[in-house]
Amino acid sequence: MRFMVIVKSSPENEKEGFRPDPQLLAEMGKFNEELIKAGVVLAMDGLHPSRKGARVKFSGTHRTVIDGPFTEAKELIAGFWLWQVKSLEEAIEWVKRCPHPHGSDSEIEIRQVFEMEDFAPVLSEEQIQHKVAKRAELPLQTANK
């Protein structure tokens, strides 16, 4: 099963010119190497503060663009992983071992990823296989092993 593991942001992460604390970065590096050795990590990335981003609001056919930064840091994402594990419980156990900023509260959300086959109730087998094939062409699309 694949899971997206979402690291929520914090006011610290959102600061101008933010770079992660080198100590935390080193601890994360070790944790990531453990995850990689265990064959869990499919992909991972960190995100720049929201001042370098934007939001697009969809309302019918209207599109409105709002430039960052955005308030409510805890609603924002600081980074993510894509993992391949046997169950939500296994993902939770790994997450509990994740290094976290000391002295402040933080949160990680774990969400299961849709596989194209999950759409069987609403798509035909042919439509599903077409999607699977297209995704396989993506430069670096993760796929359920």
Next chain:
Amino acid sequence: MRFMVIVKSTPEIEKECALPDPELLLEMGKYNEELMKAGVLLACDGLQPSSKGARVKFSGGSSTVIDGPFTEAKELIAGFSILQAKSLEEAIEWVKRSPNCNPGVDSEVEIRQVFEMEEFAPILTEEQIQHKVAKRAELPLQTANK
């Protein structure tokens, strides 16, 4: 530059056993194929409702696990993609052309720039950066700046 495009959720999407509308799935499929042809799409995935997920809160030295579902659908993610674009403006233009994932309700897509390892140069040595780059290149399907 790489950008993460985050599709925010809605109460409809969060419904137990919710599956996307098949017509929308096919429309999104066409749009994604356009992005692929343009060499813009690096990866994309949809997320199951939060009832199938969990949160882990860290406070001090301890952690607490909270099972889904979670309220505040608009704070949740329904799906994401990773795009390769020359600028935020280009990424915005592509996103504006996306089918509306929620035709009946207002919804939101967030676009965030992805950190490249080289950007940690102020705080990591060249060797440490190259180590990170090499490790990532080994990942089965890590997207990377072209």
